[in-house]
Amino acid sequence: MASNQTDLLIQTVMNEATPLGDLLAGLDESAWSRDSACEGWVIGDVVAHLAGGAATWANSINQAVAGDSDPPEGQEFMAPGQRGSEGTAEAARSSHQQFGMQLMENFRTGYAGLAQVLSGLKADDWDKPCFHRRGPMPIQDFVSLRLQELAVHGWDIRSGLDQTANVSEEALPVLTGRVSRWLNNAFVPGLRLPAPVRYRFDISSPVPVQEDVVVTRESFSIQPVSRAAANVTFRCNTGNYILLIYG
Incomplete structure (x- = not known):
């Protein structure tokens, strides 16, 4: 490093x-x-x-x-x-x-x-x-x-x-980079979902995040924003995005 x-x-x-x-x-x-x-x-x-x-x-x-x-x-x-x-x-x-x-x-x-x-x-x-x-x-x-x-x-x-x-702005770049690992640790398989759910994150500032999180019964994936319709779209600042993700 x-x-x-x-x-x-x-x-x-x-x-x-x-x-x-x-x-x-x-x-x-x-x-x-x-x-x-x-x-x-x-x-x-x-x-x-x-x-x-x-x-x-x-x-x-x-x-x-x-x-x-x-x-x-x-x-x-x-x-x-x-x-x-x-x-x-x-x-x-x-x-x-x-x-x-x-x-x-x-x-x-x-x-x-x-x-x-x-x-x-x-x-x-x-x-x-x-x-x-x-x-x-x-x-x-x-x-x-x-x-x-x-x-x-x-x-x-x-x-x-x-x-x-607010969440410290200085820490946000590192925290957004850790989201994937956090979700891997927090995800619990066995959800009773009749179909995959697509959560879209449209975060503009101060650290932009544009991605989809697609959740199925047994897994999830983080994907680039696509033309597929999202079930839920979140628009907020990066600090609130971090608080939502980290629960």
């Missing part, structure tokens, strides 16, 4: 983490108990999830650089089709209850440590396989996923405080 691309990716990750940390530092404990936009999670739960992720992901990257993409102690690969959302939510709530406002310091130190790990990566490190519970992926994809977590969950927090909040 070219150094200018990796430098931009690292900078974008930290441009998400640093302002979010500053925002959190200005909140009192009562604000952490407010509902976030992530259903069933209060703001403190989201902070706990992000803070814990920084440390564990830094460890996974260090492990990958050393040539090891196996699950770290206490973790394991998920089975195909297995859903991890309930376990993730339980872990976030437990961490919030255990650490409380200490999570603010955990967030800051965690992302400072992650930045140090990222800045130490060499050009040939970025393609090395890295552990992820859904299967090993190149470090560059793993870091992009960290950006996805920060951008979407950062919006969850900000939207809980301000309903006019």
Whole structure:
């Protein structure tokens, strides 16, 4: 991966983490108990999830650089089709209850440590396989996923405080590039569809997206926009498109 691309990716990750940390530092404990936009999670739960992720992901990257993409102690690969959302939510709530406002310091130190790990990566490190519970992926994809977590969950927090909040525009190019992988992970076959359904996305700005997602009972495909009639057409900005896709 070219150094200018990796430098931009690292900078974008930290441009998400640093302002979010500053925002959190200005909140009192009562604000952490407010509902976030992530259903069933209060703001403190989201902070706990992000803070814990920084440390564990830094460890996974260090492990990958050393040539090891196996699950770290206490973790394991998920089975195909297995859903991890309930376990993730339980872990976030437990961490919030255990650490409380200490999570603010955990967030800051965690992302400072992650930045140090990222800045130490060499050009040939970025393609090395890295552990992820859904299967090993190149470090560059793993870091992009960290950006996805920060951008979407950062919006969850900000939207809980301000309903006019938007997804960070700086992160949108990376997030739109991850849509196909996200849909692969999220799709559940066995839908009771009498015929294929064509969803058309006509997204003009700030990052254009023009494509069809065709869903059948057992699979889906992402296709260029065609002359075929769409069952549903979505027209919105890229931030709202990302929120729709990532649910």
